[in-house]
Amino acid sequence: MIPGVSVEGLSKSFPGTRTPVLDNVNLTVEAGTCTALLGPSGAGKSTLLRAISGLETPDVGRVLVGGQDMAEVLPERRGMAMVQQRPLLFPHLNVLDNIAFAGTVRGVPKKAARADAAAFLELVQLEGFGRRPVTALSGGQAQRVAIARALAARPAVLLLDEPFSALDPELRAAMHELLAQLRRSVNPTVLLVTHDRSEAAAVAEKIALFSGGRMLQHDSVERMYSRPATLETSRLMGGANEIPGIVRDGYHHSVLGVLQLPGDTRQPPGPGVLLVRQESIEVGARNGIGILATVTGLRTLGPRRQISLDVAGALMLAEVPWGRALAPGDAVALSIPTSVLAVVAAPETARTFPDVGEEPQITGQGRNALASIEN
């Protein structure tokens, strides 16, 4: 039976650091699911993974696997396997013997361990590579072997510490597909550390967002994007539009007008910042129905374009596909579905980020409009 993983009140500090690397982290990962530990560098994600695996001892708190406290359990007895950014294939063993390693150290006869390893090699689509030295593999092949080696240990919990971050985009997409396929056939509980939002969304059912050693939010991928609990979460999830205003009777009053909020909004009446994902805004012709806005800038984002907009004094961003002629100064109408709106507490509760302004961007005209709403 595949166990789930729970972390209760876990804190960890390293000597010489003033702030804890992990600060009272509580996390529950259900059996057989995949949770991405997402956050910027230094957020404490990898330390959490190492604490779960037993490679680091927490200062406070405990790790439970299938309800059993792991405090006295050595890493080799926790039923976990880890794949890191570097494949760390044992250089003195060939590909097949690397995969057979877990069986060999368990005392499985060499022939049987190799036969078992060959099946996992096939699972990662590298049949015929068994006798090669590990130095003869490309980066992607080496990472596949590392995953096969981890899976051959039959782990109840698979820990992935940025395993695909050194691969090129095509190979990463292939590895995401491979992981999904492996999960269907082996189904361990998976914790994936990544700083890439797209990867977290592509691979995991849930995301646990970390910043400064704290877990900010743990939720489904969709809700992490559409219902961030704080401004900090919204910003770390890439949200760009923050409109200050007032919440009254299930509506948000701001320079955008009066917008009905989704039924699951928990923000109490009073000041609240409206969050609108830039991907969720539809930009149409001025003669259409919607919020009137003026295009102030355009930026290419590969297959899409990012449009800067002035909406009655509030500066917003939207992302649209190519195909429609747009230029600075064009008048447009914005359509924002109610289901994509979220409201969080006012910005003074948000933490400061070096690259993001503390205050939502708003012009003098917008500020006057907001003042009239508040009065």
Add this chain to the structure above:
Amino acid sequence: MRTKMATPSPAGPRTWLPGTLMVVPAVVLAAFVVIGGMVTALAQSLGLFPLVGPPSLTVAAYGAHAADLPVGIALSLAIATVSTVVACVVGFSAALIIVQGKWCGKLVAALGTLTIPVPHIVGAASISLLLADSGLLARLFNNGGQWPELVGGPWWIGVVAEYGWKESAFVALVVTGTLATRAVSYDETAALLGAGRLRRLRHILIPLSLPALTVSATIVFVYSLGSYEVAWLLGRAYPEPLPVMALRLFNAATLTSRPEAAAVAILTTVLSMAAVAASLAYLRRSALWR
């Protein structure tokens, strides 16, 4: 019409030149000393550089001590082999402690670093003061004159102890240099694949250390085989290890014994080269070395 294009060399046409030029002075100096010394000793052992009389090609010097040479060879090989094994076991254990990075590892590293610059002759004198039947330990554990013959005894324990102590520090630092950069990550990976401490030692740490251990063991073996001062100070007068015999013959009043000393030195060199050749052959078969 197809145009044949030259394939550029991946390393570039002259990238090897600066590196080669930089090592030339060291190579020339080493070659002059090693090859020059060996050629001179070989010529002298074959009667081509006699101190008196005309040169005459002969192998008489190699047969002059035919009765003592097999014993000397066996004794030298035994001392070198046992000293190498002791140095490797102690040095590898010390390296494992050092790479753990804890306080005891730092202490062992400091002790090892302090040991390296001590000359062997000072080490031999210290071992004598410590282990001889009139030494510190014998006085400390006075047991009525029953102290074993550790120095000058039949088992050459003092000699092996000196080489084992000094060379284990060398082995420890060489192996630590190899393990320090990767041992921890491979060790952790193996642990998470279910390998306990002993399995990790057997399947990961020993194989990863083997090239460095082989190279340092070869150096220790060749050094223990060829150096005379420790065996001369701490060993018996008879039988003699090869380097002690070569030194005695070289310093003898009889002028004709110089070729015999050179013959013993050449035999020692051949044994050392055979050890180095065997070591390199083994390393070439190793996946890590390749």
